[in-house]
Amino acid sequence: MLRIEHLTKVYPNGTVALKDVSFQVEDGEFLAVIGLSGSGKSTLLRCINRLIEPTSGKIIWNNTDLTALSAAEMRKVRRQIGMVFQQFNLVKRSSVLTNVLSGRLGYVRPSQSLFNYFSPEDRQRALDNLDRMGLRDKAHTRADSLSGGQQQRVGIARALMQDPKLVLADEPVASLDPVLAHTILKHLEWMNRELGITVLCSLHFLDLVHRYATHAIALKDGRLVFQGLPQEIDDAQFKAIYGQEAERVSIV
């Protein structure tokens, strides 16, 4: 179980990105995080694995307060938290296989990994995960020669290598063609349903939230303005989250 208590983040330039946010995620949920650009979604996800240090508040995951951990302890926890990014964040010049294997870095001996050595089992798992993503034959090509949708699947394979209990997906489909969005989200749904991984995913389109999420929260200007089931977001809620001028748009 993941519990966020009174989380606040103030950037050094004075911007308040998160203001006293509290909510709770049960194991096995697919939680959608919605809100306008700049509402604090990315900051929230990055505070959970402390890529961004929260200013105050607590993040309690399986009875451990992540905000109180030392850097070394946090690295151990990060191994179990996969992350998927809007811009994929692959190392473009490295091969697809190396990118996937890098998900294993928290587990292997640091000295060996510096020479690009990974155990045969890890290599096999990487290939299996690529196979699952339909990219087995791309293992030895350079990451930047892949299309956007393919790169994001490599990103998911990298997260899978971590044996994650939790996956943080930061706008995983925002840089992709709408048609490809479903492919990516289906992979996340599969991880959630079949592997029992808790997923926190920020999304733009309400359709996608209705289709994939089991729960939803909404942020506006760094504040939590909604918490509940996706179906509960009615027109009034929608206007509250996105502003009075907002219109609903749908995605095929």
Next chain:
Amino acid sequence: MKSSSTLSALFSLLVPGAGQFYLGKRGRGALIFLAALVQGYLIYWALDNFKIGQVTVANLQTSWLWLLFVLFWGWNVYDAYRHAQGRRSISWPGLLVIALVVYFIAWQTTDVRLDRLVTRFGNALKIGDDIIHPDLVTQNESGAWVPSENFYYIFGNIVPKPAPAWLVSLGLVKEGVEVPTFEAGKIIETIALGLISTIFSVIFAIPFSFLAARNIMSRVPDGTVIYYVTRTFLNVMRAVDTLIWGLIVVLWVGPGPFAGVLALTIHSIAALAKLFSEEIEHIDSGPIEAITATGANLFQTIRYAVVPQIVPPFLGYTLLRWDINMRSATIVGFVAGGGIGFFIVETIRKSGYTQYAAALWAVAIVIIIVDYVSAKWRERVLVGTTRVTTEPPRPFYKSLRAWFYIVVGMAVFVYFWQLCEIDLKQLLNPAPTLAPFVANFVSLNLSPEVVSTVVREMIVTIFQALLATTLGALVAIPFSFLAARNLTGRSCLSSWVYYLTRSLFNLLRSIEALMYVAIFFYWVSFGNFAGMLALAITTFGLVGKLFSEAIENIDSGPLEAITATGATRLQTIVYGVLPQIIPPFVSYSIYQWDINVRMATIVGFAGGGGIGSLLYNEYFPFSSYRSAGTAVAAIVIVVAVMDFASAKIREKMV
């Protein structure tokens, strides 16, 4: 309204630019003020130092250039008046006056004597004849053509020599037995200098580049201080040309190839570290975030997210630097000894112009090859292999070819190391000349005579570079159209024209300006004019290539659109081509002026005038190291300012 326009005109009448400043056009006001200041100083300085424009009016020695200055002042008042009335003003009269004043003074101080180009044309013919008859072959007694002694001296020869120790210890030959040994020629030594100094400079540039990268240092406590200190240090090191470093290192380790390597390395470390640090600053932070999120530690993050991003650009810049170092290695011998530069100085001293010509051709061939190879490899490294394959790549240690390259590379490295007479112990055991030199050098001589001499020669150097850039660029413009693929067409004749022009550019820019000086001082005699012409020739080659590439890169869309409106060919060029090529042409010319100022600081080492001749002929030979310190400080300031200004101007233009 009326009063405001009179008022601003009045302001500008009192202080140039003040009216414009008052009207809120601060940039324009500041520029006008600065232009007036510089013009006034130049006119005064030119009269005082060279009696340029001197006229006597009622027993008063003055310069007629002040008339132009008054015109500029008048234009400035008019400009303020027009702006105050909210009407458009015209800038060109002001610019024209500035250009007239600057170019007139530049022309006079650079001692341009066009008549000499004609009256001494016989000398040009003589040296032209020598250049197309280099001393490479000779007829032996039986009348057959064989390589001359000079050929062996440049390229190398196989001579019997006592066997080296390693052959003896392997038991292959007995001690004292003579075996055929390759004695490297001067051009081989030059290649060694270029390669070894590049390797050294990469090794030292990498740590410096991290200290000079803002994004890295901002995460380290006190990093910003280290960042600024490193940046400043690198900028100073970079502003001092390789050959000036050559003068200095000779006092440290004595003349020879090792001094050459040191001089090349010092300048190259600074230049590479700057490029490397900019590359580190442009790194994509996404992968770093992703790898950190997997729970990797700092070293793993660097290994998997940072190193793959920086290795290709680092390699690319190293190859570029290798190309530049090879060029510098051909001239470093002028002052430091070692390489073909030293040989060239000797041939010039003995007026052995056919030997000089042979060296020139050898340099041209080597540099053209290096230029080509470096560009090809750079392209390969930066684009990389986008092979699509299902096979895993074979690890390099299992490929025979990789081992072959490693062994050959090591052997070449060891051989070149010996050829360069590298002696690291000597660095810790400097010549007795070093300590007094450093002590004097840093305590600048700021006496009025020295300062005014240094300032005078510095201004002359800047003018030399200005005239050379203008001349080289103007001549290059028509040629660059001939060397642009998209304009020459595909017919047989135009292909020939294309290749000929391109080859001419490549040939001329492969030789450093310093080497051309010898040709021009034979033609027009020593001094600023010879140095300016030498600079103009390299400028022609360098700028011609850049210009023709700029023409090749124009967007054909607008041309199509203008042709479609029914415009004539000339109209298409005026409205479609010119607007696209003028900005890059001006930008490249400014960039070249910046480069030429650096080059102009050293043309004096071969008799080309400017501040280089002050250092080389007066300050260093007579151990006036305090004055030398002043001159080098002036160079550092001017080069750094030019570098900064030209980068800013070009940034604005794009």
